[in-house]
Amino acid sequence: GAVVSQHPSWVICKSGTSVKIECRSLDFQATTMFWYRQFPKQSLMLMATSNEGSKATYEQGVEKDKFLINHASLTLSTLTVTSAHPEDSSFYICSADPLRTRTYGYTFGSGTRLTVV
């Protein structure tokens, strides 16, 4: 149980276009999901906390107009990178906490490798 599915696993886009990344909890409901960004050989940096039915909470320094987060249901959160530029190229990972009880720990998706050319 506690599987988080993330799609796509990789995407290449042109500068100026937008890219949407999906994060789904397959066998549990998640009122809260988290979006992280990871640069090569570096740690995970929390970008924002996605709350079902309400606005996301962004970490300091993260542009909310550039990284749009939508959490429309208890099993789906999306991250849209708008007007992407090469510096947005990174590994994006989502996570979710099943049932808020930490029974399974915080489960991560498989990540999305974004390359902006």
Next chain:
Amino acid sequence: GENVEQHPSTLSVQEGDSAVIKCTYSDSASNYFPWYKQELGKGPQLIIDIRSNVGEKKDQRIAVTLNKTAKHFSLHITETQPEDSAVYFCAANPSGSTLGRLYFGRGTQLTVWP
């Protein structure tokens, strides 16, 4: 906020030897400490976690110890195998913060030589 320090950044061991990775945290209110294994190009996978009311937890070849007084916790892997090679991250979740808001260490690249 919480600050998690992790050492060493790289660790090489011979197959069969033990590996130990150490982390310290700054917020005494933190009460949940997971360890993740990340293979190249994949998302982190939870391998073991410990809560602040427990001093030690073991799962087969993997164990985690927690010293609340000193604010440090360690990952121990015994009888290492080449497939244990990966990047390992420790993390902490402060009590009272958003559930799931994890503060990560910088990671340890573990290499197990056959």
